[in-house]
């Protein structure tokens with residue numbers, strides 16, 4: 001089977017998801033759901049990178 005090639009936007013999305021799984025700053029604390037979710041600059045940068053690529057792909 002040939003592995004499906006990810007588009008740049010899909011790769012960026014996977015990178016964002018992988019980061020959020022591993023990053024303690026991105027995990028929501030289920031014991032304290034009323035707490036504000038802390039801002040994670042890395043996640044924000046990954047999200048912006050994904051959004052820019054995604055916008056380019058949907059415009060095609």
Ligand SMILES: [Zn+2]
Nearest residue numbers: 023026040043
């Ligand atoms: Zn994070």
